[in-house]
Amino acid sequence: MRLVVADTLGEPSEVLHLQTRAIPEPGPGQVRIRVTAVPVHASDLHTIRGRYGFTPEFPTVPGIESVGVIDEIGSGTDGLTVGQRVITIGVTGTWQEYVVADARRVLPVPAGMSDSTAAQILANPLTAVILTGAELDVRPGEWLLQTAAGSTVGQSVIQLGTHVGFKTLNVVRRRSAVEDILALGGTAVICTEDEDLRERVADIAGHDGVSKAIDCVGGQVGADVSRALVPHGELVVYGALSTHRQTDPDKLTIPIFARSLIYETKTVRGFWLFRWFHRDPEGSDGCSDRPDSSARRQRRVACAGGAADPPRKVRRSRLFGRSSRTRRQTAAGVRTVGGRYVRQTRVDSRREDARPANAKYVAAPQNSRRGLPVRSGYSNSSVGTTGV
Incomplete structure (x- = not known):
């Protein structure tokens, strides 16, 4: 899968790079989401520049919100189904094609809501x-x-x-x-x-x-x-x-x-x-x-x-x-x-x-x-x- 990685602190245009990694597997109580849209918040850019309220360990994958479709479910996960459109809550590192999240950290998206709105709803x-x-x-x-x-x-x-x-x-x-x-x-x-x-x-x-x-x-x-x-x-x-x-x-x-x-x-x-x-x-x-x-x-x-x-x-x-x-x-x-x-x-x-x-x-x-x-x-x- 492809993902956007910030190698170090700096101006986003200079330190962000596209990388490829293996698609992660969901564990017990988790789901894997094929991400369809993510927002680019001002806070994301501030974090990369080192001027936000916290500084992550680098290299890091930015992103604090996302919307996508569940494509695999881990064991012991109830209430969610493959093919269901969901948003992530409290999940970081969302600037990638697939995200693994605890089932309790996702919410179903109403059918009439666009990906653009759902991706930045929180x-x-x-x-x-x-x-x-x-x-x-x-x-x-x-x-x-x-x-x-x-x-x-x-x-x-x-x-x-x-x-x-x-x-x-x-x-x-x-x-x-x-x-x-x-x-x-x-x-x-x-x-x-x-x-x-x-x-x-x-x-x-x-x-x-x-x-x-x-x-x-x-x-x-x-x-x-x-x-x-x-x-x-x-x-x-x-x-x-x-x-x-x-x-x-x-x-x-x-x-x-x-x-x-x-x-x-x-x-x-x-x-x-x-x-x-x-x-x-x-x-x-x-x-x-x-x-x-x-x-x-x-x-x-x-x-x-x-x-x-x-x-x-x-x-x-x-x-x-x-x-x-x-x-x-x-x-x-x-x-x-x-x-x-x-x-x-x-x-x-x-x-x-x-x-x-x-x-x-x-x-x-x-x-x-x-x-x-x-x-x-x-x-x-x-x-x-x-x-x-």
């Missing part, structure tokens, strides 16, 4: 659900400011906003992308090619401003997003696309404006899906006893999927003496000529203790809140999909 859509749910708890009617709106995560966020009812303020680099974002359902678009991000946020959002944002660009764009938020605003950074070609580790930065961060008491924090999956448990299995409505939404996606290792409960920091998930303060300010806000603080009365401690949460039907079926067509975004 990492990016799940990131979008978690960011808008457990991380920021974006509610109907609220604004969410996001960068890289044309990316796979960005498009998923736009569709979630349309489904749930929150408004998306979408940042793109090129004027040619504006119409596509609006056609997808984006509420408003800011083009940094010819518009000032902070001024446009103030013009579009009005005197209430924007208090929640997600960023996967970093650099000056990420800094501008932070400054555009109202006092007590929250920015979650989940990527650094602006640094992909940067070779100096000291330049992998976001130049946060100190006065805005300190005197407007804003929060900037990171998010990494890999670490979310490996949080320390605060309960039994991570898929139950979750007395929190926002977190319950994204757990429906992960737990209903039958992942081998259920995602752990999300532990939120109490560093500042409160949980933004249970008692959230947002600013509804009046914008002055000097660009400042006079804020009127409201305290969200949602409380964790208002929900039964032993509540059990199960997979939601597709027409329920946040139970949004993923739309096909993601392959035309920043994540490429390649057929094998």
Whole structure:
């Protein structure tokens, strides 16, 4: 079989090579999958360059998602059949023609779903659900400011906003992308090619401003997003696309404006899906006893999927003496000529203790809140999909 191998750390175009190896055999409880498509994630390229959250041993076969057809089943494997189309979950090294995986790490693919969508159904859509749910708890009617709106995560966020009812303020680099974002359902678009991000946020959002944002660009764009938020605003950074070609580790930065961060008491924090999956448990299995409505939404996606290792409960920091998930303060300010806000603080009365401690949460039907079926067509975004 053929496979793509990275010999060492370096630029993907220089260190990736096509090799040939024997087709692997499945062991007990395993299946062998003839891979039909794999995505090329930005994180895959970051890993090869040595600038991701972990560094594998080299040589290595990249890839964290795949779709294919089962062509052989190991002994003691139940519930799956030869010829069945499946996706892999938590299986690495997928950039090859055949992948062997534990049976518990594969899921059947619905008949109407394309290979392109199935191959990237986990990492990016799940990131979008978690960011808008457990991380920021974006509610109907609220604004969410996001960068890289044309990316796979960005498009998923736009569709979630349309489904749930929150408004998306979408940042793109090129004027040619504006119409596509609006056609997808984006509420408003800011083009940094010819518009000032902070001024446009103030013009579009009005005197209430924007208090929640997600960023996967970093650099000056990420800094501008932070400054555009109202006092007590929250920015979650989940990527650094602006640094992909940067070779100096000291330049992998976001130049946060100190006065805005300190005197407007804003929060900037990171998010990494890999670490979310490996949080320390605060309960039994991570898929139950979750007395929190926002977190319950994204757990429906992960737990209903039958992942081998259920995602752990999300532990939120109490560093500042409160949980933004249970008692959230947002600013509804009046914008002055000097660009400042006079804020009127409201305290969200949602409380964790208002929900039964032993509540059990199960997979939601597709027409329920946040139970949004993923739309096909993601392959035309920043994540490429390649057929094998």
